[in-house]
Amino acid sequence: MRKNKKSYFIIAVLFVLLVLVIFLGVNNNRRQLEKATKESLNDTALSTKKSTHQKKESISSSSTNRSVEASNLPDAHQSDWNLILVNKWNKRAELNPPLTLVGGKEVNSKIASDVAAFLEAAQKIDPAEHLISGYRSVTYQKQLYNNYVAQEMAGQGTVNRTGKAISEAQAVLNVNTYSMPPGMSEHNTGLAIDMSTIDSLNDSNPEVVAKIMAIAPNYGFVLHFQKGMSASTGVDYEDWHYRYVGVENAKYMMAHHLSLEEYVALLPK
Numbered sequence: 001m002r003k004n005k006k007s008y009f010i011i012a013v014l015f016v017l018l019v020l021v022i023f024l025g026v027n028n029n030r031r032q033l034e035k036a037t038k039e040s041l042n043d044t045a046l047s048t049k050k051s052t053h054q055k056k057e058s059i060s061s062s063s064t065n066r067s068v069e070a071s072n073l074p075d076a077h078q079s080d081w082n083l084i085l086v087n088k089w090n091k092r093a094e095l096n097p098p099l100t101l102v103g104g105k106e107v108n109s110k111i112a113s114d115v116a117a118f119l120e121a122a123q124k125i126d127p128a129e130h131l132i133s134g135y136r137s138v139t140y141q142k143q144l145y146n147n148y149v150a151q152e153m154a155g156q157g158t159v160n161r162t163g164k165a166i167s168e169a170q171a172v173l174n175v176n177t178y179s180m181p182p183g184m185s186e187h188n189t190g191l192a193i194d195m196s197t198i199d200s201l202n203d204s205n206p207e208v209v210a211k212i213m214a215i216a217p218n219y220g221f222v223l224h225f226q227k228g229m230s231a232s233t234g235v236d237y238e239d240w241h242y243r244y245v246g247v248e249n250a251k252y253m254m255a256h257h258l259s260l261e262e263y264v265a266l267l268p269k
């Protein structure tokens with residue numbers, strides 16, 4: 001009987017302990033749950049705040065789907081010599097840049113060593129890489145442009161290959177898809193080069209183009225007329241036209257997928 005009493009006592013104590021453990025455990029779980037909920041609410045608030053911030057930034061950019069962190073913009077200005085815009089909205093008189101011969105073509109002397117280094121690096125990717133064009137004077141651009149118009153009118157052009165004559169107005173429209181009128185070509189600055197494995201536009205191996213394009217910013221260059229950028233550049237895709245903008249600017253433009261025109265619009269004057 002005494003032994004029985006003792007066992008009842010032990011069972012009762014164990015039972016109380018068990019209830020205590022369960023109670024503490026549940027309570028602890030509840031506290032953890034409350035804590036987790038609070039944290040996740042905080043996270044949600046934070047991420048909402050973040051996405052609002054990001055939205056604001058992308059609205060300030062000139063095009064959608066391109067988030068631009070304005071705070072990380074390089075310390076550059078629209079008036080910097082290497083960011084000069086020459087395009088169909090920015091016609092320039094002859095700029096007379098100082099010239100140096102690199103790879104058989106004249107380029108602005110300020111970027112001669114960068115062109116040489118970029119060409120050398122490109123040739124390591126494909127030995128056929130060579131310069132097709134560098135600096136072009138406004139006078140030369142005029143001759144080139146007029147020749148193209150004449151070829152289009154005669155049906156021997158790049159767009160009109162029919163052999164049939166067309167009007168001058170139509171010929172000009174055709175030429176404007178692949179050549180800029182005098183004073184509107186970036187080649188007038190001496191800061192642009194055409195570099196490819198082949199002397200024919202957009203006929204280079206796209207894999208090679210992608211590799212060259214990827215290393216270009218290391219030498220201060222960007223492929224200016226990229227796919228999907230013609231609205232801001234005014235020029236259709238060109239696989240060979242590289243523009244010097246400086247290493248820091250080029251890396252920023254590449255990282256944010258901005259054309260030179262879009263990038264310059266973000267900078268102070």
Ligand SMILES: [Zn+2]
Nearest residue numbers: 192193194241
């Ligand atoms: Zn070009």
